[in-house]
Amino acid sequence: MRGQRTGAGRIGARVRELRRERGLSVRTLAGRTGFSPSFISQMEAEAVSPSIASLGKVAEELGVSLGQFFSSLESAPREVVRREERPQYESGWSKSKISLVADDAPGRKLSAVEISVEPGGTSGRRAAFATQEAVVLLLSGKLVVGLEGREEDLFEGDSVYVSEGTKLSWENPGFEEATFVMVATPGRSDIVASLLGESEAR
Helix, strand or coil, X not given: CCCEEECCCCHHHHHHHHHHHCCCCHHHHHHXXXXXXXXXXXXXXXXXXXXXXXXXXXXHHCCCCHHHHHHCCCCCCCCCCCHHHCCEEEECCCCEXXXXXXXXXXXXXXXXXXXXXXXXXXXXXXXXXXXXXXXXXXXXXXXXXXXXXXXXXXXXXXXXXXXXXXXXXXECCCCXXXXXXXXXXXXXXXXXXXXXXXXXXX
16 A cells, blocks of 8 residues: 555645756656656646655655655744644555654754554565664654664663664564654655655556
């Protein structure tokens, strides 16, 4: 199942706006991302719901992180973000819900997301290299974090520092939802999109 974003904003319209601002044709953007022109056209027309990984790849080619893309759907970056006003995205296949804790905008030096993982949920089929420096703080539940081939069990209140380039993955082996906050530095690509990569129909 592909991810589906909830909350304010129009993903397809914003992709089209950014593409046109950069002078890219649908075919050019498709070639750079590895997707078909029809997939890009359907995304812009809101005819498909792209996965987190797919949207992250498109955003990267448009020169913004996934967090910056979502934040750009708001009128302006906010200093105070109410819980009920957070932009959210659901990834069905990874059994995860991602919400932006803070608007990610150019010039800001940190991005933050809250991720809730259902029992059996995982970051990806294979570990991915972290594209940013990050700190993960587990708020509830249990999480197994893979770091460079070794596994660490995290329990409520535990945290882990992730250096850029570290091979990272996570999985919820418990019987209840696990929720954690990830705070990261800006990077060329988005750490969440990298870690929630999946095979996508082209």
